[in-house]
Amino acid sequence: MPLKPALLLAALALPLPAIAQPAPAEVAKLRDAALKDEIAWDITEGLTTEIGPRLAGTADEARARRWAVAKLKALGFSNVRVEPYQMPVWVRGEEKGAIVGSFAQPLDLTALGNSGATPAAGIEAEVVYFPTLADLEAAPAASLAGKIAFVSHAMHAAQDGSSYGPFGQVRRIGPAIAARKGAAAILIRSIGTDYHRNPHTGVTTFPQGTAPIPAAALSVPDAEQLERVLDRGKPVRVKLLLTPRQIGMRESGNVIAEVPGRDAKAGVVLVGGHLDSWDLGTGAIDDASGVAITAAAAKRIMAAGRPRRTIRVVWFGAEEVGGFGGEAYAKAHAGERHALAAESDFGADRIWKFDTALPATAAPVADRLATALAPLGITRGNALAGDGTDIGPVLATGVAAVDLSQDGTRYFDYHHTPDDTLDKIDRAQLQQNVAAWTAMLAIVANAPEEIGSVERPQRDH
Amino acid sequence: MPLKPALLLAALALPLPAIAQPAPAEVAKLRDAALKDEIAWDITEGLTTEIGPRLAGTADEARARRWAVAKLKALGFSNVRVEPYQMPVWVRGEEKGAIVGSFAQPLDLTALGNSGATPAAGIEAEVVYFPTLADLEAAPAASLAGKIAFVSHAMHAAQDGSSYGPFGQVRRIGPAIAARKGAAAILIRSIGTDYHRNPHTGVTTFPQGTAPIPAAALSVPDAEQLERVLDRGKPVRVKLLLTPRQIGMRESGNVIAEVPGRDAKAGVVLVGGHLDSWDLGTGAIDDASGVAITAAAAKRIMAAGRPRRTIRVVWFGAEEVGGFGGEAYAKAHAGERHALAAESDFGADRIWKFDTALPATAAPVADRLATALAPLGITRGNALAGDGTDIGPVLATGVAAVDLSQDGTRYFDYHHTPDDTLDKIDRAQLQQNVAAWTAMLAIVANAPEEIGSVERPQRDH
Numbered sequence: 001m002p003l004k005p006a007l008l009l010a011a012l013a014l015p016l017p018a019i020a021q022p023a024p025a026e027v028a029k030l031r032d033a034a035l036k037d038e039i040a041w042d043i044t045e046g047l048t049t050e051i052g053p054r055l056a057g058t059a060d061e062a063r064a065r066r067w068a069v070a071k072l073k074a075l076g077f078s079n080v081r082v083e084p085y086q087m088p089v090w091v092r093g094e095e096k097g098a099i100v101g102s103f104a105q106p107l108d109l110t111a112l113g114n115s116g117a118t119p120a121a122g123i124e125a126e127v128v129y130f131p132t133l134a135d136l137e138a139a140p141a142a143s144l145a146g147k148i149a150f151v152s153h154a155m156h157a158a159q160d161g162s163s164y165g166p167f168g169q170v171r172r173i174g175p176a177i178a179a180r181k182g183a184a185a186i187l188i189r190s191i192g193t194d195y196h197r198n199p200h201t202g203v204t205t206f207p208q209g210t211a212p213i214p215a216a217a218l219s220v221p222d223a224e225q226l227e228r229v230l231d232r233g234k235p236v237r238v239k240l241l242l243t244p245r246q247i248g249m250r251e252s253g254n255v256i257a258e259v260p261g262r263d264a265k266a267g268v269v270l271v272g273g274h275l276d277s278w279d280l281g282t283g284a285i286d287d288a289s290g291v292a293i294t295a296a297a298a299k300r301i302m303a304a305g306r307p308r309r310t311i312r313v314v315w316f317g318a319e320e321v322g323g324f325g326g327e328a329y330a331k332a333h334a335g336e337r338h339a340l341a342a343e344s345d346f347g348a349d350r351i352w353k354f355d356t357a358l359p360a361t362a363a364p365v366a367d368r369l370a371t372a373l374a375p376l377g378i379t380r381g382n383a384l385a386g387d388g389t390d391i392g393p394v395l396a397t398g399v400a401a402v403d404l405s406q407d408g409t410r411y412f413d414y415h416h417t418p419d420d421t422l423d424k425i426d427r428a429q430l431q432q433n434v435a436a437w438t439a440m441l442a443i444v445a446n447a448p449e450e451i452g453s454v455e456r457p458q459r460d461h
Numbered sequence: 462m463p464l465k466p467a468l469l470l471a472a473l474a475l476p477l478p479a480i481a482q483p484a485p486a487e488v489a490k491l492r493d494a495a496l497k498d499e500i501a502w503d504i505t506e507g508l509t510t511e512i513g514p515r516l517a518g519t520a521d522e523a524r525a526r527r528w529a530v531a532k533l534k535a536l537g538f539s540n541v542r543v544e545p546y547q548m549p550v551w552v553r554g555e556e557k558g559a560i561v562g563s564f565a566q567p568l569d570l571t572a573l574g575n576s577g578a579t580p581a582a583g584i585e586a587e588v589v590y591f592p593t594l595a596d597l598e599a600a601p602a603a604s605l606a607g608k609i610a611f612v613s614h615a616m617h618a619a620q621d622g623s624s625y626g627p628f629g630q631v632r633r634i635g636p637a638i639a640a641r642k643g644a645a646a647i648l649i650r651s652i653g654t655d656y657h658r659n660p661h662t663g664v665t666t667f668p669q670g671t672a673p674i675p676a677a678a679l680s681v682p683d684a685e686q687l688e689r690v691l692d693r694g695k696p697v698r699v700k701l702l703l704t705p706r707q708i709g710m711r712e713s714g715n716v717i718a719e720v721p722g723r724d725a726k727a728g729v730v731l732v733g734g735h736l737d738s739w740d741l742g743t744g745a746i747d748d749a750s751g752v753a754i755t756a757a758a759a760k761r762i763m764a765a766g767r768p769r770r771t772i773r774v775v776w777f778g779a780e781e782v783g784g785f786g787g788e789a790y791a792k793a794h795a796g797e798r799h800a801l802a803a804e805s806d807f808g809a810d811r812i813w814k815f816d817t818a819l820p821a822t823a824a825p826v827a828d829r830l831a832t833a834l835a836p837l838g839i840t841r842g843n844a845l846a847g848d849g850t851d852i853g854p855v856l857a858t859g860v861a862a863v864d865l866s867q868d869g870t871r872y873f874d875y876h877h878t879p880d881d882t883l884d885k886i887d888r889a890q891l892q893q894n895v896a897a898w899t900a901m902l903a904i905v906a907n908a909p910e911e912i913g914s915v916e917r918p919q920r921d922h
Contacts, residue, residue, distance in 0.1 A: 045689070048686075049564070049686060049689045049690060049693075050563075050564050050690075050693070051564075051566075052560075052564070052565075052566030052567075052686075053566060053567070060565075060566075099513075102511075103510070103511050103512075103513070104513075104521075105512075105513030105514060105521075105743070106513075106514070108879060195882075195884040195885070196657050196659065196880055197659055197742070197878075197879035197880050197882065198657065198658055198659070220884075221880070221882040221883070221884050224883075224884065225509075225510060225513075225743070225882070225883070228506070228510045228883075229510060229511075232510075232511070281658070282566070282686070417658075418569060418658035419657055419658050419682070421656075421658065421682040421686070422682070422685075422686070422689075423656040423681075423682050423685065424656070
C-alpha cells in the first residue's frame, strides 16, 4: 500500500511503520542472495559476445538496441521500448603511423573521436614535443605551423578514477589547442595507465570555427618510445595516415525498461548505464557491465515484489561520443518527476564507497544505506553524489542521487582500448556490484520518506 | 700467465694453485658489482629504441647489425665482425579478420611466419573448431575442404617455460596438418598466456610438398570470443585477409665480438643471444635483453683482466624464423675448439636455477658455480644443460654447456607480440642476470680444468 504524502510527513517524526520500508533483514537477504547473481554476467557475456563493438549511431549500436529490447523483455520488465533520437556520427578509417629517418619504426596509434583526416597519402612532418598540456598551451601562436604536436602527461592509476579528470584534458581539448596554433596533426600519449600496445581512443572536441586536424593517441609504450627517440636530440619526423569521416546525422536511441511501482506520485528511481561502446573493444567494462549490474539489481527487486517507486532502467545510447542519449532522455522526460538517479559506468570492480545527494527530509535513507552496504565492505563517503554523464542532465534539474563508487585502480588500463573485453570482468566483483545495487534499490525505491529535490553546485558534465 | 695443459693435468689431483682460478672472493666481488650493471640496460634500451623491430633478412636487421658492430666496438671488444649468410625471407602484409553474419565483429589476429596468403579480396568460409591439436589430427582426410580450421589449446604459464614445448606444436605443425586435410586457412589461439588483444606470431613450417595455407593467430581474448560465438551452436563464418609474401633469399648475419684469452688451446667459451626479432614488437625480452646480458657480462670479465679462455659473444641473426644464424655459425666454426656454450634467450626476469653439462674432469666447475650463484637465489638443477636454438648446432657436436634458467612466468604474456617492448624489462632483474652471467664467465673462462666434450642424447632443436 502506498503511503500518502500527508501521512508520510506526519510519520517522519515518529518511528516508521513496518509496512513503510523493507525490514533491514529483508534488505540483507536480497543483498546476500545477489552475491550469487548470474543475471549480470549473462547480460555482460551476451552483449559483448553476440554484438561486440557498438559504436554510437552505427548499425552495430542498432543491433545492440534490438538485442537489449529482447533481453529486457525476456527478463520480464514492463514498458520495454526504444526512444530514438538523431545524432552526428564519426567513423574510424585507416590508421597508421611511423617514425621515419634513422630510427625508422612503426608506431601503434588510434584516431580520437572527431579526429580530422589526413590526405589519402598521409602526411609527414616534424614532431614538436610537449611534456604537458600546459606546455602546449604556452606555445606561441602559429608556432606549430606544419608540425605534428606530441603531448605527453603523467597520468597514474587512482582508485577513485580522479586522474581521468585533469589528464583527460590532454585528449579533450589538446587537439583544438594544437589546431589553433597551426599544427598539421597531434599525437597524444594515451589517456591510460597500462603498458600495452593498445592505444586509448575517446572523444575530442573541435569547437565551432576550429577546423579539425588529424588527432591520434599513441599507446603508452609507443609514447615512451617516441620520447626516447626525441631524447636523442635530433629532429624526429613522423608519417601519419588517418582516414576517419563524419558521416552526418544518424539514428541512435535509449532502451528503457521498467519495474512499475505502487505509488506513481513518489517519483521514478532512474538507474542505468550506456549501451554504446567504442569501436575498438567489445565494451565489457565500458559499459556492458554497467547496464548489466543495474538491470540485474532491478530484476531482483522486481522478483521480490512490487516496490513503492517505479524503477526505470535506461540503457543509454551514444554516451561515448558526447552524451547524446542522456541529453535526449532528459529532454523527453522533462515533465516527469524523478525521485533519484544513479548510474553505473566505471567497470565491474568492487564498490568501495557510496555517497548521496538527498534532501534533508530523506536523510535517514543514507543511514539505512550505510547499514546495508557495510557488510559488502562499502564505506560512507563525504562527497555530494552526482556522478554520470548519462544522468547528468537529469541531475542538473535538482534530482537526488546515490553514487556507488567502484574501484577504478585498473579501469584506465583498458578504458577505450581494444583490450576492453569480457575476460577483464571479475565475476565475484561483478556480483558484489549487483548486491550493492540491489540493497540500494530495495532501500531507495521503498523509502517511505519523500525524496524531493536537492541543491547542487553547477557541475561540468 | 696461461697454464700449460700438462701442468694443468698434474694439478688436478692437487689443491689448485691460486693463479689457476679466481678466488671465490674475487668472483663474488665481480658478481656483486654486476648487480649495479648499466651496460645491459644501455644495450637493451639502445637496440629497442634506435632500431626497433628487426625481422630477419630485412633492412631493419641489417641496420641492427651495423648498430651492433658500433656498440660492441665502443665497448672495447676485439675482433668485432659480421659473418654473413643467405636465408629465405618471409614478410608480413595486410591482415584482417572478422566474424560475419548475425554476430558480426572484427577479430584481432596476425599471420604466422611462413603463412600463405589469401587472394587480395580475402576469403570467407565456415569455421571448424578443434579444442586441441590432437582433435585436428583426428579429423578425417579432406574433411576440411574449403573450411577454416580453428585450433585452441590450454596453455598456461610455467616458471620454466615448459608449456611452450607441447602447446607450441599447435603453431609449429597445426597449419601443415590443416593444409593436408584440405583447409582453406587456419586460425589458432595464440601460443600465449596473457589476456590482451595482442596476437602472438611465430614461425610455422609447411614441409616440402605441402602448399602453404593462410595461417594466423588470434589474440587470446579473440580466440575465447570465437569459442563463445561457436558455443551458440550455429554455423560461424569468418572473413580473412592475409597478404604476406616469401621474397626469396636475402642476406642476414651473425655479429661476433671477442674477449681474447690467454690460452688458445683451452677452447672458446661461446655466449650470446639473437639480434633479430619478430616484426610486431621491438624485441626487448626476445632478445635484446639476451644479447645485452651476455655482452655486459663478457665486458665485465674483460675489464677485470684477461681470462684464460677466449670469450666469444655472438649476437646471432635470424633465430626467430628458423635458427639460420646458429646453423651458419656452427658451419663456419666447425673446425674450432669450443670449451663451453651458453645462451640467453628467455627474457630478462631473474635467474632461479642453473644446470650444467660438463665432462667428469670438469665436475668441480659445477660446484664452484653453485657456491657463486647461491647468493643470487639461484639453485642447482639436476637437468643436463643444453638450452638454446642458436647454440644448438654447436652443442650437438658434444660441447659442454651451462644453462642459466630465467623465471619465465610472464614471458609468454609478451613473447612474439607487439607488447614485447622496453617497458617489460625489470632493471633489477636484468642486473641479477648480468651478475649471474658474470660469475659464471669468471668461473668457466678461468677454470684450470680441461673442459672436453660431453655425451648428450640427441636433442630436437
